[in-house]
Amino acid sequence: MTDSLADLESKNKQLVMIGGKGGVGKTTCATAIAVYFARLGRKTLVLSSDPTPSLSDIFELEIGDRQTPIMAVEGLYGIEISSDVVLNMWRERFGPEIYEVISSFANVDYDFVDYIGTAPGIEEEYMLSYIMGLVESKEFDLVVWDTAPAGHTLRLLHLPQIFLKHLEAATKFYMNIYSYFEKLRETVKLQKGKRTLLEIISSWETLALKIVDFIRDQEKSEFIVVTIPEALGVKQTERIISDFDQYELIVNHMIINNVVKEADCPFHRARKAMQTEYIKILEDRYGDRMRLIQVPLAPLEIKGVERIEQISGVLFSK
Ligand SMILES: Nc1ncnc2c1ncn2[C@@H]1O[C@H](COP(=O)(O)OP(=O)(O)O)[C@@H](O)[C@H]1O
Ligand SMILES: [Mg+2]
Incomplete structure (x- = not known):
């Protein structure tokens, strides 16, 4: 007897993340899971952050970067989010704050904020905080996140740690400069910031920690790995x-x-x-610590609600 995802039904997870190598069926599975929960009456959002999103193709519907109701399934919404959109949201959310920090001790243009926005990791970090915001807004009972292919996902999960280290270093760096300028304040007439630098940086730190806590919290989050029974699939899965x-x-x-x-x-x-x-190999290695669910190769690609629901049926078989 093969396992299934049916045990998730009784748990009220708020976020289900789907990860794995490109092309293994992440979007297909994310969609099948989302459709299943929507059918149970839970308002569900399926969100794709893959640079090559295919939600639109699967539902044969223009989805894009706005929450779009998927008419064929009541209570199901979709969104395809690109890095540009995320970066713009980041700019709106943190831009003024960053400008406030930097301009409190240096004479810079607002363009500087855009420059900071290109720092590695900011986009992924903000993607996480954006998704967490969605989850916490309680607008949906469940968010199913179809993540970008493996490399990306992993980087994303490392990020809060990297981000924190970066912040730590940055804090020290800024504090040195800041205290130096503070001493000179009288002579060079620096503007005084509204929030202190330390307050702002520590609020970012709090956010990053909150995100890590959230994705670790088994009550709220679930991570599902998708793979295929081939050498590359197995290798990448082991790495993940x-x-x-x-x-x-x-x-x-x-x-x-x-x-x-x-x-x-x-x-x-x-x-x-x-x-x-x-x-x-997968069963020997992981069979005792997780449920392995086999999904048959279908004769046709998985497009349209009917075929998706066949996959849901396999995933949640009892
Ligand atoms: N079990 C399956 N049987 C047949 N075709 C499948 C199956 N799972 C996925 N596909 C097809 O494989 C292709 C890639 O799937 P997709 O979910 O887009 O992968 P990913 O999101 O991991 O890149 C799609 O054309 C999809 O319809
Ligand atoms: Mg995909």
């Missing part, structure tokens, strides 16, 4: 999970997609034999 272990993020479910179930020709028999080996 060992990274997660390092950051104390727990994975309870792994979806093994594109599994060949019936093999009635030499071609499919060969594929099936190959897949069986990789499935066994």
Whole structure:
């Protein structure tokens, strides 16, 4: 008997994140999960941050960067969010604050904020805080996040740590300059900031920590890994999970997609034999710590609500 995601039904998770290598079926699974919960009567948002989003293709509907009701399923909404949009939101949210900080001790143009916005990690960090904002707004019972392919996702999860280190270094750096200018205040007539530098920086720090806490919180968040029974799929999955272990993020479910179930020709028999080996590797390695859910390779691509619901049926079988 294969496992399923059915145990999630009784839990009131607020955020389900879907991760894995590109092309393994993340968007398909994210959508199938979102449709399933929407059908249960939970108002659900499926959000894609993949640079090549395909929610629009799956639902055959223009979705884009605004919450769009997916008419075919009551209570289901979709959004495809690009890095440009996120960066703009970041600018609106933090721009004035950053300007306030910097201009309190240096004579800079507002353009400087844009420059800071290009710092590595800001975009991902803000993506996380944006999604957390969505979750906390309680506008939806559940947010299903179709994350960008593996590399990205991992970077994203490392980020709060990197970001914090960066802030620490930056704080020290700013504090040195700041105290230096503070001493000179009388002579050079510096403007006085409204909030102190330390207050602002520590509020960023609080935000980053809040995000880490949230994605670690098993009551609220769930991370599901999607893979395929092939060498590359297995390798990347191992990398993802060992990274997660390092950051104390727990994975309870792994979806093994594109599994060949019936093999009635030499071609499919060969594929099936190959897949069986990789499935066994995954089962040996992870079977005792997470549920492994097999999803059969369908004869056709997964497009439209009807086919998505067939995948939901497999994922949540009881
Ligand atoms: N179980 C499956 N059977 C058949 N086709 C599938 C299955 N899962 C995904 N696909 C197809 O594979 C392609 C890639 O899936 P997608 O969910 O977009 O991957 P990702 O989001 O990981 O890049 C899509 O065309 C999708 O319809
Ligand atoms: Mg995708």
